[in-house]
Amino acid sequence: MCINFLSRGFSLGLGVVFVQILDVFSTTRAQTSLMQSLCIGIIYTGAIICGPIVQKLGPATSVILGAVLSLGGCVGASFAPNVEVLIVTVGFITGFGLCLAYFSSYMVVSIVMTKHMSVGVSLISAGAKLGAFISPQLNRILLDAYGWRGAFLLLGGINFNMCVLGFTIRCLTKPLFLKKTSKGEPKPKSKPFNISVFKNVSYTIFVLCQLPIWTFYTGLPVFIVDIAENRGYSLEAASLLLSAFTVSGVVGSFLGGLMDTVLNIPALLSSAAALSVCGLLSFGLTYFDDHGAMVALMVGHGILIPVVNVCVPVIVHQLCGHAMYSSALSFFFGIAGIADICSGPVNGAIRDITGDYIMMFYLAGGVALFMGVVFLLLELWVRRGRSSLKDAHVSPETVNTKL
Incomplete structure (x- = not known):
C-alpha cells in the first residue's frame, strides 16, 4: 500500500x-x-x-x-x-x-x-x-x-x-x-505471452477501445492544473482540482467492486454507464468556469473513471477465461500504457493549435459516449454468444425428453 x-x-x-x-x-x-x-x-x-x-x-x-x-x-x-x-x-x-x-x-x-x-x-x-x-x-x-x-x-x-x-x-x-x-516443490516456470488471445474478437475490440479512451482521459489529470490557471485561478486552487479528482477515486474503486460483487451488475454494463456519464461531465467542463462547479465535475470524473478501471480484470476474465487471463491482462496494460504515453503530446498539441482546451473536452466526451455504446453492444454480443453456446450443448436425449 x-x-x-x-x-x-x-x-x-x-x-x-x-x-x-x-x-x-x-x-x-x-x-x-x-x-x-x-x-x-x-x-x-x-x-x-x-x-x-x-x-x-x-x-x-x-x-x-x-x-x-x-x-x-x-x-x-x-x-x-x-x-x-x-x-x-x-x-x-x-x-x-x-x-x-x-x-x-x-x-x-x-x-x-x-x-x-x-x-x-x-x-x-x-x-x-x-x-x-x-x-x-x-x-x-x-x-x-x-x-x-x-x-x-x-x-x-x-x-x-x-x-x-x-x-x-x-x-x-x-x-x-x-x-x-x-x-521440494518445483518453481513454476513463467509462460511467454500468448498472442493467440487476439483471435478472440470481443477481447480485441475491448482492448482497442482503450486507446482512444485513455488518450484523452489520462490528459485530464495531466492538464487540469494548467486549465485552471488559464481560467485565472491560483496554483493552490488549481492543485485542489487535481486532489479532488484523485481522492474521489478511492470512492470510485470501492463503488466498482460493489457494483460487481453486491449488485451483480455486469462489468461491461458498469463500464458503459460510467463512460457515458463521464462524457457528459467532460462537456460540462467546457461550459462551467466557476471553481466550485469545476471541483464537482472533477469529483464526478474521479469517481467514475476508477469504476472503469476496477471492471477491467472482470471483463478480461469474462471474455478470455482463466487460461488466457494472464496474457490477456498483460496485453491490456501494455496497450493502455501506450495510450497514456500518447495522451500528453496529443492533448498538448490540441491546446497549442487551438489555443484552448475546449476541443480536448469535446473529443474526450464524444469518445466516452461512443465507447459507452460500443461496450453496451459488446455486452449484448457476449450474452448472445453464451446463449448460443448453451443451446449447442443441449443433448438430443434432453430434447426428446422435453418433447
Whole structure:
C-alpha cells in the first residue's frame, strides 16, 4: 500500500510541476507534458519488461532496484538544462523504477494474501489513490519553498524510502519462500505471452477501445492544473482540482467492486454507464468556469473513471477465461500504457493549435459516449454468444425428453 502511495502519487503529482516547467523553459505543452505522460505510461507498459525481472530477482529486490532508479532519475532531473533531459530522467528512468516497485506490490499480495487476495488488491489500490491526492499538495509546497529543482531532489529522497519497504518485504516473505523450498516443490516456470488471445474478437475490440479512451482521459489529470490557471485561478486552487479528482477515486474503486460483487451488475454494463456519464461531465467542463462547479465535475470524473478501471480484470476474465487471463491482462496494460504515453503530446498539441482546451473536452466526451455504446453492444454480443453456446450443448436425449 505504501509502495503504491509513493509510485502513483509521484506520477500523478507531476501535473503541478508541469506548470512551472512550462514557464521556465517556454516550450510547447505537447513536449513538456511528455514528461508526465511517459512516466505514467511506463508504469504500465514497462510491466512487459519488469515482469520477468521481478520473477527473476523477487519482488523485494525489485522494489529496492526500483527505488534506486527512481532516486537516480529525480536527481538527474534536478540538474536538467532542458525539457528533453526531464523527459528521459523523470519520464523514462524514474518511470521504469516506479514500474518495478508498482508491479512488485501486486506480486507481494499474491504471495502473502493467498486466501484474501481481493482485499489486498483493494487496499493497495486505495493507497495509490491516497498518494495521488496528497502528492499535488506536497508538490505545491515544495515548489513554493525550493523551486522545481529542489522539489525533484526532495521527491527523489522520498521515493528512495521504498528501499526500506523492499527490505521489510524481504524479511516478511523470506519464510514463505523457504517453506515452499523445503517441500521440494518445483518453481513454476513463467509462460511467454500468448498472442493467440487476439483471435478472440470481443477481447480485441475491448482492448482497442482503450486507446482512444485513455488518450484523452489520462490528459485530464495531466492538464487540469494548467486549465485552471488559464481560467485565472491560483496554483493552490488549481492543485485542489487535481486532489479532488484523485481522492474521489478511492470512492470510485470501492463503488466498482460493489457494483460487481453486491449488485451483480455486469462489468461491461458498469463500464458503459460510467463512460457515458463521464462524457457528459467532460462537456460540462467546457461550459462551467466557476471553481466550485469545476471541483464537482472533477469529483464526478474521479469517481467514475476508477469504476472503469476496477471492471477491467472482470471483463478480461469474462471474455478470455482463466487460461488466457494472464496474457490477456498483460496485453491490456501494455496497450493502455501506450495510450497514456500518447495522451500528453496529443492533448498538448490540441491546446497549442487551438489555443484552448475546449476541443480536448469535446473529443474526450464524444469518445466516452461512443465507447459507452460500443461496450453496451459488446455486452449484448457476449450474452448472445453464451446463449448460443448453451443451446449447442443441449443433448438430443434432453430434447426428446422435453418433447
